Amino acid sequence: MSRTRDSIRRAFGAVLMAAPRGKALTKAEEKVLRDGRVGHVILFARNVESPSQLVKLTKQIRSAAPGRCLIGIDHEGGLVAFGAGAVERGPTALALGATESAPLARKWGRYYGAAFRACGVDVVFAPVLDVLSPEGGEVIGTRAFGSKPARVAKLGEAMRRGLEAGGVLTCVKHFPGHGGVVADSHLTRPRDERPLARWTHRDLVPFRAAIRAGARSVMVAHLEAPALGASDTPASASKAVLHDLLRERLAFHGIIVSDAIDMKAYEPSLLRASLLAGVSLFPTGGTLRDAAALGSKTADDCRDDGDAHWHLARSAMEIGKWAGSAAGKAPRARAKKPPVPAMPGPAGIARQGRAAPTLTPDAGILLLPDALGGRISLPIDAGHVRNERGKVWMRRHVRVYPFDPGAGERRKLLRALPPGEPVTLALAHRGKPPAGQIALLEALRSEGRLGCAVSLLDPHDLMARPEVGYRLHTFDPGPEALRHLVKILAGEAKPAGKLP
Structure with a gap:
């Protein structure tokens, strides 16, 4: 293997985020991280058993990874709470929305943030800013704070501030809004035919508020939205959505994260288009070894692609800065367990x-x-x-x-x-x-x-x-x-x- 080919593979690895198979890294998985084939780790329920086990796992990951490896987890409360083995599951967002209590949402966010920070986790992929819509919303359901944009913006911002006060990075999701579709992007690619006015006055409201309030990371959905310019490709690979709308109109200058790229709504062939549109980090629910293989194939396909190389370098720099803001917040295995907030x-x-x-x-x-x-x-x-x-x-x-x-x-x-x-x-x-x-x-x-x-x-x-x-x-x-x-x-x- 030539040195150039190897460096390109590592460059693609630096924008990939994947999960171990179990509750500890295997020797093969340690090698994937050590070689830079995958740069970051996301954790799921299969990886979490207890606080002490999670601390051991995050320490093992950091020991194996040569650079600034981000460790993230999906934990929104309710049904999507993949850290529930180590941290309280917590209420659904819709139950919090029924209280209309921003202080309660902030308390739960702070609890999650402090609890995960103590276990060595850097990023919690939350809060959900999707607005439930009469046209759909069946997939998001209780993961959303409600159907009123102002309520979603208020409680979502409270949750985000609480998480960050607890010591973790956050990522608001699922831009431009997943609340109006009935199809599940895990199984197929949803298509939202609503007019631009509906997007502007409903779905985009919480994201606009979060960006103005200082949100540094946005997760983008795998759905088609013709009114926004994504008619034949998902928003996660659309320049019209990510550059023209998110970067230019909404003035977002932070990290754009793709929704999981192993979903049926997304094809690996879209990686280059997503990268060039502005995505900097690509999580997958697949294993570290599977992600490494995907990264290597994509790198080989883009070996002589100057545009891809430029965007990879930009993404690595952006992720490095974002990861750097989490540096120094090492796992506090002996830290006092944060108090669990009251349920609604x-x-x-x-x-x-x-x-x-x-x-x-x-x-x-x-x-x-x-x-x-x-x-x-x-x-x-x-x-x-x-x-x-x-x-x-x-x-x-x-x-x-x-x-x-x-x-x-x-x-x-x-x-x-x-x-x-x-x-x-x-x-x-x-x-x-x-x-x-x-x-x-x-x-x-x-x-x-x-x-x-x-x-x-x-x-x-x-x-x-x-x-x-x-x-x-x-x-x-x-x-x-x-x-x-x-x-x-x-x-x-x-x-x-x-x-x-």
Whole structure:
């Protein structure tokens, strides 16, 4: 291998970010980092077990990497909390949005930042600044702070400032906005056909506010947006979106980070176009060895490409400065564990309808789905409910049903319910609800037995069903939200949250 070819491969490695296979580096992975084939590391749930293990892993990474290696993680709270083995999962952004409390969002950000900094993590890829839209938003769901641009801007900025106060770098996402699409970029490339005015007055508002407030890094989405000039290529590879809009119109001069390049919405052949459009860092959910192979192939394809070489040098310089701002913040393995902020509680639960039923320990059935189906499975542990009323419910008056119950399962469940008792049905889904959950809802309603319906995650389908009557929205399926739900249903607390 010629020296020139080797240097070009290292230059491409300097803009790649990939993950180890497990909770410690293998010898082969150490060599990939030592040789500069991949310059930076991103961590996922498979890499995190405990605070002490995470400290060991980040130290191992820094020992192997020859330069300023950034170590990042996706941890937004709620469903996307890949550091939950070492740090509290925290509430969903939508639950925080229901409180409309910037101080609470800042406290959670500061907690995440301090906890990850103590473990040796440099970058937390958060907050999410996507604005939920009537046209879509099923993919982002509870990861967003809401559907009002001002609320998203306010709470997103509070979260960002909290994270940075805790000692980590941040990256706002997913520019220019992922809240208006129904397709999942992990599986296919979304296309957002909304007009420019919708982008300008909704989706771009939180990003514009964050940039003005000093955000130094923006993650760009893999979606097509014809109104913004990205009609045949994703925004992540579009000069019209990244240079003309983000750099020129919004005056952003920081680091542009691509969304994960192993998503189905992105092809490796787009790497050069993304680089020339302004992307400086390319994370992937793939392994370090896979990323090294991709970098080598791209480097070989661009061996005589002067434009690519110039942009690689620019990107390396920008990342170096960004990484330098995290230098000196070494892992503090003996640091005092930061206090965990309060969960949103009743302030994070919103209601619709006026006739609120009160279910006593001696009457009323709470139907809970056994887990969240689809790509993310998150069991709902009713055993975490601690108050006495809740304990009685968990023992006598809670029925668990399959995530998507078939006709036979629904009939069996309905026959087993005591006659005449009011029923609270909890729904849990991301995006479009399972047919079985809706059929169960309609069956209870047609029999006049539905006292209350509760959405534990995405609220929009239930919000659009006024015929259901009294509805509660927790925006979070976690044990704390479930505990407060029980207290609200029992008349011991009142929902105080705002709808998205």
